[in-house]
Amino acid sequence: MSNPQKHKIQRQSDARRSAQLQDGGVTPHLFRACLRSDGNRRSVALPRAPARASVKPEDGKPGSPEAASTKKDEPAPSPIDLTEQDVDAILDNKSHEDHEARLRVFEPGMWLNDDAIDVILRDFSARNLRFGRVGSTESTILQRSQSERIPAALRKRFRSLAMTDLWLMPVCDSGHWVLFVGHGMDTIDYFDSLLVNGYKTRMVAVLNDFLRCVWGTDVALPEPRTAMCPQQPNGFDCGLHVLRNADIVTRHPGSHHIIPFLPNELRAYYKAVYQSLL
Incomplete structure (x- = not known):
């Protein structure tokens, strides 16, 4: 019986990752993106940190509840799955x-x-x-x-x-x-x-x-x-x-x-x- 995993359609994120690896190798930016991937279902992704609350002085009352606002995080990198082949490339660091x-x-x-x-x-x-x-x-x-x-x-x-x-x-x-x-x-x-x-x-x-x-x-x-x-x-x-x-x-x-x-x-x-x- 054939393995259905071998015939699955390559996702756009996988194709993008492969192209990046082939074109420029494993750069620190790509490595961080791989490690922080949010779309990986193989439990190799780092969880995103929760949004932090910052306090803005308002009407001369710094720290008041009305002054609390959600700080926007930096844009998250595009999800890129980290496969065993990627890990090998990272460890080789060629x-x-x-x-x-x-x-x-x-x-x-x-x-x-x-x-x-x-x-x-x-x-x-x-x-x-x-x-x-x-x-x-x-x-x-x-x-x-x-x-x-x-x-x-x-x-x-x-x-x-x-x-x-x-x-x-x-x-x-x-x-x-x-x-x-x-x-x-x-x-x-x-x-x-x-x-x-x-x-x-x-x-x-x-x-x-x-x-x-x-x-x-x-x-x-x-x-x-x-x-x-x-x-x-x-x-x-x-x-x-x-x-x-x-x-x-x-x-x-x-x-x-x-x-x-x-x-x-x-x-x-x-x-x-x-x-x-x-």
Whole structure:
């Protein structure tokens, strides 16, 4: 007997989603639209937040009942169903730029982007089957408030972090990259190459929001420990230090491989690593 699901007519929203994915890849805007889809019947949509009541002063009486009005939310994105194929595309986070364009982020004075960080960390985390990884796009876009949910397909993947010996999570805030290294649900280490600038509170907030969505609000999260690591001598090498720290913690304990430290050598070293993975 044939499966009727295979012959269903493609809806307009599905066709639009497929065209967007094919044309521009998975952009943050499209990712948010997918996660906030209101027309998905497969329980992978985030619920819309209720309209908030704002108070308008009226006749010199701010806060009076007559002054209460409903605040209009921003226009909701068009409903786009999130399928398993879309989830795979999101997790792959593939860049549509040519190799030459992608390598420009390794030029002197340039900041590394999500693509460079994710491609190299994916390779590092593959060194051991007991290692896990949260991509930068996943950690920044999937963090949701406690009243929202992330799709079941993604939640299942991230819950497995608790079973790993080690997992990597790069976080970028205000143009600065840091690295969290977790050991199951027991301990989390915080690697920051600009400790003097005091980014830790904000970075930990991003981490905790994400982990509460994945593991639940009732789980006691460990307080990240600040790891002692080399500090960058300039304002733009933070991404390189994220790679260096991740490289060190994922290597075999007995490894004697020497990783460069000087800025120009470090940049050239990871440019070669990145180029070999494209």
